Amino acid sequence: MCVKLIYKIIIILFIGMGSLPLAANSLSASYNPYVYAAGYDSSDPQTSFFLQSGNAASVQYIFTLSDTSFDIYTGLGYSQLFDTRVTGLEFAKGFTSIFFDAGLTYHFSYNFSLSGFMRMHNSQYTNTKTFFAHIEAGISPNITFVSDSEGKSLHETVNLTFPLTVDMRKDLSYAFSFGVGLAIKLQLMQDDNARLNDGIVTLEDSAL
């Protein structure tokens, strides 16, 4: 019963995420290389923990909430984790993923924001026809390096991101990853009712 309810909630969220682009007022593309630490139940102590590396890229629609310092976003992404040898006889398998993600960003200042996100992955182990699902949740401090937002209807910003995630895989006892990456945000539509793209809501913004 509980599982069915969770299933329904995920499907509703999934549909909701899909409709968000209709209301979005910016688009971002991001890339981040990362290191993935994982462990599985094993009789061999030396293989109970291992490190892998990977890359992730995603495109996100961002919806700026009026009169607040919050953005919500949703997007699609692709990630690849590479094989890593863990013993003389074993590799930790790599896999490729297609994922949907959704998240919330709070802007502390012009330069700094913090995002919390959840990703639903559909993954396939490298060189096999085996698929699995998993959910990843994480936080990501973001530092804005470049922005040319002053008064333009189309502008771009470049953020440096440091995502730290927990990957809830059922075939592993635990897994987490950390990385660094670039998020290149292109503001395609200007919403005059939103804040002036400086990350801080002011009376001036509200007046607009």
Added chain:
Amino acid sequence: MKTYFRILILTVIFAILSTSCDLFHTTDTTRGNSYALIYGVANYIGSINDLTYTYNDAEDMEYFFKGHNFTTTIAQYDNEATKSTIKADLSSIREIAGENDLTVFFFAGHGSGPDIGDGQVFLIPYYTTYTIPSSEIFSDSELLEELKTISGKKLLILDICFAGGFVPDNGVDVDGLPGDYGYTGDPSVFFQTWDKYLTEDSNTEYPDIWVIGSAGKNESAREDDENDDTDGNVENGYYTYYLLKSLGYNHDDYSISKTIPADSNADNLITVSEIYNETFNQFEQNYNDQFLSDYAKYYSHTSGGPKDLILLDLSP
């Protein structure tokens, strides 16, 4: 512009560093001994169930593993390959195998489908009476339990009908190929993966056993027809032929190439997934697509899970 350039350089450097995992940890690459148990049954009791090239399959496997200097290679053919002999061989390996050792078990012969018994599939060694006695065959779980009690890692390679039934279900993975491709075609795996994620628990009953099976749980595997000159003339079971070819073995002159087609990333470490993938592609292009209609096609299956087994380490 300078800032863009700096960020770009930093990202590229990090990407290069992060793809070289050896920087982050050291791996103990110690490998112990390797054992191969090989069985081929072509001539069953009577003649109605006889096969043609399963003997060749086992013989080629024997040459291959001996060529790669496996510590021990035991090969049994036809009436030598009974259940009691196989169990005795397994016991002898059980006595000597250690945690870092690898045991390969190969069988070419008959398999029996899940319509017999409780959804189980069966491996049919040589048997001694005209009706197949259940005491002289291995069910999937019986064989997996036998292998489980051997220390180290184990690889089970089966070129038999219904071999996919021997691939353990780890609870959370979804096989992208159905057990009966000819009837159901490609399945939709998206909702299956989420259904399993939300409703199933991980099953780690056989964490140290990898399986490669020549056909699905409800599919027959085929061998070359000696009376048909238009079907490739491989003189093997088709799956075994392409599996050995992917490992650089040539049935025609029994030679082993130093170039291994399965080594897709050229790291000299030949894993079960790489072997599966290369064999799958060769089998698909050279047999399934050439000689079989969609209805008759069959596909190999292998184990899921987060770990991959290194069958051969050919590092200089």
